[in-house]
Amino acid sequence: MDLNQLFRFDTFLVGASNRLAATAARTVAQTPGTAYNPLFIYSATGLGKTHLLMAIGQQAKQVAPTVVVEYLTLEEFVEAFHAAVAAGQSDAFRNRFGNVDILLIDDVQFLTHRREMQAELLRLIGQLQAADKQIVLSSDCPPAEIEGLDERLVSGFAGGLIVDMGRPDFETRLAILRRRSEERGAEFGPGVLEAVAAFEAANVRELVGTLNRLAAFQAVNEAPLTPESAAALLGWEGGEAPAVPAPPPPKPADEFSDFLSDVTSVLARQVEAWRRRVAEAIMRWEGEGYRTARLEALLNQSAPVSSEAALRQFERDVERLRELEAEMTGMDPTGGGHAAFRDPDRVADAEALVQRARDGLSPPPGPSALWTFEQYASGEANRVALSAARAVGEQPGRRYNPLVLVGPAGVGKTHLLHAIANLLAQAPGAVVACLSAQDFLDELVQAIERDRVDPWRARYRRVTALLLDDVHLLAGKERSQEELFHLFNHMAAAQRQLVFTANAAPRAVAGLDDRLVSRFDGGLVAELAPPDRDLRQALIRRHLAIRAGEPDGDLVDYLAARPADSARAVLGLVQRVLGAAEARGAIPTAALARELLEGAVPPAARASVSVRTSGLVASPVGIVKSREKFVWSWPNPADRLVEELS
Amino acid sequence: MSLVNFTTREITCKIVYYGPGRSGKTTNLQYIYGRVPEERRGRMVSLATQTDRTLFFDFLPLELGSISGFKTRFQLYTVPGQVYYNATRKLVLQGSDGVVFVVDSQARQLDENIESMQNLHANLLEQGLDIRTLPVILQYNKQDLPPELILTPAELDEALNFRAWPSLPADAINGHGVFETLKAASEAVLRKLSEERT
Numbered sequence: 001m002d003l004n005q006l007f008r009f010d011t012f013l014v015g016a017s018n019r020l021a022a023t024a025a026r027t028v029a030q031t032p033g034t035a036y037n038p039l040f041i042y043s044a045t046g047l048g049k050t051h052l053l054m055a056i057g058q059q060a061k062q063v064a065p066t067v068v069v070e071y072l073t074l075e076e077f078v079e080a081f082h083a084a085v086a087a088g089q090s091d092a093f094r095n096r097f098g099n100v101d102i103l104l105i106d107d108v109q110f111l112t113h114r115r116e117m118q119a120e121l122l123r124l125i126g127q128l129q130a131a132d133k134q135i136v137l138s139s140d141c142p143p144a145e146i147e148g149l150d151e152r153l154v155s156g157f158a159g160g161l162i163v164d165m166g167r168p169d170f171e172t173r174l175a176i177l178r179r180r181s182e183e184r185g186a187e188f189g190p191g192v193l194e195a196v197a198a199f200e201a202a203n204v205r206e207l208v209g210t211l212n213r214l215a216a217f218q219a220v221n222e223a224p225l226t227p228e229s230a231a232a233l234l235g236w237e238g239g240e241a242p243a244v245p246a247p248p249p250p251k252p253a254d255e256f257s258d259f260l261s262d263v264t265s266v267l268a269r270q271v272e273a274w275r276r277r278v279a280e281a282i283m284r285w286e287g288e289g290y291r292t293a294r295l296e297a298l299l300n301q302s303a304p305v306s307s308e309a310a311l312r313q314f315e316r317d318v319e320r321l322r323e324l325e326a327e328m329t330g331m332d333p334t335g336g337g338h339a340a341f342r343d344p345d346r347v348a349d350a351e352a353l354v355q356r357a358r359d360g361l362s363p364p365p366g367p368s369a370l371w372t373f374e375q376y377a378s379g380e381a382n383r384v385a386l387s388a389a390r391a392v393g394e395q396p397g398r399r400y401n402p403l404v405l406v407g408p409a410g411v412g413k414t415h416l417l418h419a420i421a422n423l424l425a426q427a428p429g430a431v432v433a434c435l436s437a438q439d440f441l442d443e444l445v446q447a448i449e450r451d452r453v454d455p456w457r458a459r460y461r462r463v464t465a466l467l468l469d470d471v472h473l474l475a476g477k478e479r480s481q482e483e484l485f486h487l488f489n490h491m492a493a494a495q496r497q498l499v500f501t502a503n504a505a506p507r508a509v510a511g512l513d514d515r516l517v518s519r520f521d522g523g524l525v526a527e528l529a530p531p532d533r534d535l536r537q538a539l540i541r542r543h544l545a546i547r548a549g550e551p552d553g554d555l556v557d558y559l560a561a562r563p564a565d566s567a568r569a570v571l572g573l574v575q576r577v578l579g580a581a582e583a584r585g586a587i588p589t590a591a592l593a594r595e596l597l598e599g600a601v602p603p604a605a606r607a608s609v610s611v612r613t614s615g616l617v618a619s620p621v622g623i624v625k626s627r628e629k630f631v632w633s634w635p636n637p638a639d640r641l642v643e644e645l646s
Numbered sequence: 647m648s649l650v651n652f653t654t655r656e657i658t659c660k661i662v663y664y665g666p667g668r669s670g671k672t673t674n675l676q677y678i679y680g681r682v683p684e685e686r687r688g689r690m691v692s693l694a695t696q697t698d699r700t701l702f703f704d705f706l707p708l709e710l711g712s713i714s715g716f717k718t719r720f721q722l723y724t725v726p727g728q729v730y731y732n733a734t735r736k737l738v739l740q741g742s743d744g745v746v747f748v749v750d751s752q753a754r755q756l757d758e759n760i761e762s763m764q765n766l767h768a769n770l771l772e773q774g775l776d777i778r779t780l781p782v783i784l785q786y787n788k789q790d791l792p793p794e795l796i797l798t799p800a801e802l803d804e805a806l807n808f809r810a811w812p813s814l815p816a817d818a819i820n821g822h823g824v825f826e827t828l829k830a831a832s833e834a835v836l837r838k839l840s841e842e843r844t
Contacts, residue, residue, distance in 0.1 A: 086714075255825045256681045262829050263836065264713050267657070271714045271840040278656050280713025299652045 003071055007054035015172025018048065025052045029059035032067070032102050032134035036161035038125060039136045039141060043165035045202025051140035055254070057521060059416050060102050070097065071104040078117050086268040098127055102134045109139040111260045113148035116265065120468055122153055147254070168204065173197040177211055186215035188225055195227035196234070203577030205509040210234060213461060249574065274307040275299060288579035290318055292341040317344035322557040323349045331357045331458045364433035364459050366420030367467070367549070376419055377542055379535025382412060385526035389416050391421030394496055396465055400497035400524035402488070405527030406505050410566025415469050420499055424465045433460060434467040441480045460487055465497040472502045488519055498523070536560040536570050543574045544588070554590035562597065575599070649743055650716070650839060659835045662738055664766050665748035666758035667727030670787040673818040674748060675706045675722055678828060684709060684830050703738050704780035719831065727762070744781040746827055746836040749806060751788045751796040756805060763806055768826045781834035782811045785827045
């Protein structure tokens with residue numbers, strides 16, 4: 001087995017409870033075969049035995065790269081031995097282990113009553129010791145407590161060094177927590193880690209698990225944790241630390257296991273190797289739910305057959321089925337259960353199924369390319385929202401999830417939403433869904449009508465980011481909210497970015513489900529205010545520059561001074577001035593604007609019940625609450641402004 | 647009975663504990679039963695008379711789980727020892743893959759042992775089983791009794807084991823030698839796996 005690169009000495013935290021073991025391990029790693037041989041480390045589970053064993057291996061390789069290190073668990077050792085014996089290659093087995101410089105065997109407590117293994121290990125240890133090769137063993141109990149262990153092994157172990165590791169003390173626990181939180185890049189408020197460390201975790205794994213929970217909690221909550229809230233979160237209120245589980249009772253002498261292992265080794269010798277391989281493969285694949293008729297047919301052959309090729313082919317087919325099934329469930333969660341995905345003789349059927357699903361699945365609607373951050377004018381009114389939006393675009397799923405942009409109509413929420421989406425879509429492999437809540441709802445209704453809800457869902461579940469405009473439109477739409485809720489959870493769990501816009505803070509929108517509201521509140525709710533003078537100026541300057549070259553300073557100041565409650569209204573002003581100037585064949589000036597705007601009569605069309613928008617007639621109070629949003633389907637938003645104002 | 651079934655990937659071994667009355671066959675099975683984890687053993691079926699003598703037979707199925715890809719199960723049977731139940735003995739012997747002959751080591755039981763051994767030979771012959779190839783293990787039980795009452799394994803070998811079968815001393819009531827016997831029997835039976843097919 002390969003050594004885990006993370007298990008090194010410099011990642012092993014030493015405290016009073018494990019100092020002796022760590023020191024002995026270091027010594028052994030630096031001068032294998034000379035100091036303590038064999039080195040026997042024991043401790044309860046989760047305290048770092050495997051870490052130390054692997055650290056010895058890595059350090060020794062650093063000191064002398066040519067050193068042959070073999071790490072394996074006792075189970076693997078036994079398996080290798082049985083396999084070698086069954087194949088009649090016990091010499092190869094002995095050579096394999098006889099030639100290592102450092103042999104690291106984990107979990108030797110499983111030697112219990114395995115006499116033939118004990119004999120083999122005894123022989124191997126003798127051989128390695130004679131050649132000054134290092135042996136390191138780990139166990140969850142001292143050698144004398146390993147049931148049915150050969151006395152010669154016990155005394156052999158005692159001839160080296162037997163060390164134990166205890167549970168980490170407070171300081172070590174704190175150090176572990178500090179290091180792990182550094183590695184994770186998680187920062188905690190003062191006293192939080194101390195509070196966690198104060199509870200006596202049974203082992204390091206439990207401790208790290210606790211830390212992970214806190215880090216996850218803090219990541220989705222902007223407010224930093226306090227020692228009290230951490231304790232409350234972990235359910236330790238009242239100062240009660242989690243109960244340390246009692247050690248399992250020692251196993252009774254086990255004659256039956258002994259008998260079983262005996263039968264196992266006899267059978268391993270008796271059943272021909274190819275039959276055993278095939279039978280074991282059948283067991284394995286059957287256990288995983290695959291049909292094994294092909295292999296069963298093989299097993300019924302009386303003459304020895306070359307099973308290797310057949311087994312490899314079978315494995316390849318299963319692998320392919322797995323890929324297909326994974327793809328299928330990505331597209332249609334109910335499609336994964338098809339029998340074809342479980343029968344390696346039907347790979348072609350499975351391929352066809354997936355192909356059909358692929359054909360029926362179009363990507364979700366994406367952002368409009370027109371709206372980018374470059375074109376977004378910034379000012380005091382939208383500074384916070386803009387910086388949050390950029391942060392989200394650059395580090396999706398990690399900064400603010402979800403990001404909810406709120407503000408009145410026309411302040412640039414949609415623009416900002418699409419700008420984020422465009423930025424997110426640039427990431428390799430990104431599938432960004434950016435659409436209005438109204439479209440989301442319409443699609444769902446259509447999917448329900450056509451009985452295609454699952455594919456519709458699948459279509460959204462595979463996106464890497466979901467940006468939903470005007471989420472307040474879902475108010476009172478129970479089914480849509482339900483779908484959004486599940487989609488939200490799915491996305492948030494996978495750390496995928498969610499962005500919403502709404503005309504008011506989620507909490508203030510009547511008819512939004514509490515569970516959605518609380519989820520929105522769990523991210524960042526950023527407000528966009530109506531444009532202030534600075535922002536209006538920037539908007540006007542930019543727009544004039546695009547349409548009429550270098551803007552006239554007086555005109556900009558004049559227009560910026562006029563009251564406007566939204567960016568859209570500001571642009572409407574500019575548009576009117578430009579239109580009038582064009583009609584007169586003059587250049588747009590402040591004087592022209594003043595004449596136009598202060599002498600003008602408000603257009604009567606604005607007051608009519610219905611508004612013509614690109615040939616569509618929509619009631620402003622009808623299904624589309626925000627008729628401005630029609631602008632999306634238009635290639636150039638400016639066209640619409642002209643139409644509406646003319 | 648076929649030992650290996652490749653279609654169902656099962657290995658089934660039927661081992662019959664044979665021997666004179668009161669030699670300790672049921673005791674062997676009971677000891678094994680007590681040591682097998684619950685999920686591995688079937689219900690031990692014992693048809694006994696009111697005085698606890700085996701009337702028909704004992705049956706103890708053992709599920710050993712999957713070994714080398716084969717569902718492996720052992721079926722342990724005892725025969726009634728008393729002379730007059732010979733029909734039952736023949737029935738139980740049918741299709742057995744191996745026999746454990748439990749010998750009562752007491753000197754005064756020697757004749758019964760010999761008689762039972764002859765009965766085994768006769769019954770096997772009748773079943774068409776070849777005594778020369780069928781795995782048989784001798785268990786010299788009750789070796790815990792005072793030495794003046796029993797014969798030593800060497801003496802018993804001399805008297806009973808002219809075919810040089812593997813023999814083991816035992817004290818079934820305390821469990822000594824019970825699993826050793828079972829192991830020896832199962833090894834001998836399983837070894838026949840490869841012989842049968844070649």
